[in-house]
Amino acid sequence: xxxxxxxxxxxxxxxxxxxxxxxxxxxxxxxxxxxxxxxxxxxxxxxxxxxxxxxxxxxxxxxxxxxxxxxxxxxxxxxxxxxxxxxxxxxxxxxxxxxxxxxxxxxxxxxxxxxxxxxxxxxxxxxxxxxxxxxxxxxxxxxxxxxxxxxxxxxxxxxxxxxxxxxxxxxxxxxxxxxxxxxxxxxxxxxxxxxxxxxxxxxxxxxxxxxxxxxxxxxxxxxxxxxxxxxxxxxxxxxxxxxxxxxxxxxxxxxxxxxxxxxxxxxxxxxx
Numbered sequence: 001x002x003x004x005x006x007x008x009x010x011x012x013x014x015x016x017x018x019x020x021x022x023x024x025x026x027x028x029x030x031x032x033x034x035x036x037x038x039x040x041x042x043x044x045x046x047x048x049x050x051x052x053x054x055x056x057x058x059x060x061x062x063x064x065x066x067x068x069x070x071x072x073x074x075x076x077x078x079x080x081x082x083x084x085x086x087x088x089x090x091x092x093x094x095x096x097x098x099x100x101x102x103x104x105x106x107x108x109x110x111x112x113x114x115x116x117x118x119x120x121x122x123x124x125x126x127x128x129x130x131x132x133x134x135x136x137x138x139x140x141x142x143x144x145x146x147x148x149x150x151x152x153x154x155x156x157x158x159x160x161x162x163x164x165x166x167x168x169x170x171x172x173x174x175x176x177x178x179x180x181x182x183x184x185x186x187x188x189x190x191x192x193x194x195x196x197x198x199x200x201x202x203x204x205x206x207x208x209x210x211x212x213x214x215x216x217x218x219x220x221x222x223x224x225x226x227x228x229x230x231x232x233x234x235x236x237x238x239x240x241x242x243x244x245x246x247x248x249x250x251x252x253x254x255x256x257x258x259x260x261x262x263x264x265x266x267x268x269x270x271x272x
Contacts, residue, residue, distance in 0.1 A: 011142070011235050014039035017087040021068065021127065022097030024051035026196030027146060027230075030223035031094065034231055036061045043083050043090070046097060070097045070123025071115070076130050089138070092234070093131045095124045095145040098164075100198045102214070102272065103205035105159040112207050113160040120164035125171055135184045142185040144234060145172050149192040149248045153255040153262065155271050161202075176239065185237050189230050190252070192244025193220030199272075214272050221245065 018035055022028035024046035032044055036059040044052055045068040052065045064086045068079050083090060098120045101112070128143055135141025150158050151165030169188060176186035199214040226243045233241045242249055247269070254262040 010237055013231065013235065015041065016091040017041045017043070017089055018092040018094060019043040019045065019066075019083055019090050019131070020094045020096060021045045021070065021124075022146075023055060024048050026198060027191065027194060027223050027226050028094075028096040029055050030227035031096065031230060032059060032063075034224065034227040036063065038231065041087055043086070045079075068097075070119045070127070073123060073126040076126055080130050084134075090131055090134055091140070092142045092144065093128065095128065095143070097123070098146070099161075100158070100202035101161040101204075102157050102199060102202040102210045104157060107205035108160060109205060109207065112203050112205060113163075115207065116160040116203065117164050117167070120161070121167045121171075124168060128175075132179070132184070136179065136182045139183045141183075142187065142234065142237070143172070143175075144187045144189060144230065146189045146191065146230075149190050149242060149244050149252060151188075151190055152242070152252045153266065155266060155269075157272060185239075187230075187233055187238055188240040189233070190240065190242045190244070191221075191226055192242070192248030193217050194226050194243070195220050195222050216270055216272060 013035060018040045020028060020031055020042060023032050023044035028046065032042060032055050035042060039061060042059065042063040043066050044055060044063060045066045046052055047067065047069045049065065049067045052067065056063045056065055066079055066082055099116060101116055124145060145168055147165040147168045150162040151169050154162045172186050172188055193216045195218060199217045200209065200211055202210045204210055221243065229241065229243045242252055251262060251265060254265060
């Protein structure tokens with residue numbers, strides 16, 4: 001019975017051309033370093049070119065800096081052309097870029113909700129739809145999308161963010177079924193609290209950056225640990241993983257199995 005749930009390692013990372021968004025810090029930076037150790041050829045993207053250069057300076061393998069703003073999809077086609085001119089192909093797209101939120105729903109302007117969706121959802125699926133024809137033509141490829149544990153359940157102070165991550169699950173679960181016959185894999189990654197700047201960069205209800213580190217985030221897993229778990233899941237061609245400590249993992253379980261218990265838990269859980 002156990003063999004039904006344990007997948008053998010089938011995918012090699014070495015020499016794969018991997019396009020990684022959100023690579024300038026946090027989980028994305030951790031992934032860049034760990035993928036480089038595996039021998040991947042990297043295309044690293046984020047808004048801040050100076051930070052991408054800093055990350056690239058720490059990588060000894062082949063890396064191409066490709067600045068990209070997920071909120072501005074007008075130049076995505078040109079960015080893909082640049083990526084293909086550099087390496088000739090793309091084997092894996094890792095959708096890691098995004099923005100978080102720290103505000104109550106009643107205090108959050110609709111403009112902030114729209115901005116979160118524009119980056120987290122529309123930017124992500126726009127880039128995916130751009131690369132997807134290449135994967136289908138190759139009859140090979142992998143799309144890794146970093147969502148969140150709150151893509152599996154709602155959490156206070158993150159209404160718009162949680163909604164955008166739920167939307168990604170709906171889209172990529174549907175896409176996975178649609179492109180199965182084309183041999184294109186889809187992996188959804190659901191991190192819990194990870195030690196990154198996600199809370200510092202999170203938007204408040206007025207659209208300003210929060211500027212401070214959540215205690216829960218500071219006590220989370222390291223970005224390096226998260227990156228290694230993601231890469232292990234890629235090698236096994238898994239469909240979904242939760243990268244989190246016990247509390248968040250149990251919340252995912254409780255929401256699905258005993259939602260009334262989850263409702264009590266989430267009201268008492270320290271999420272900031």
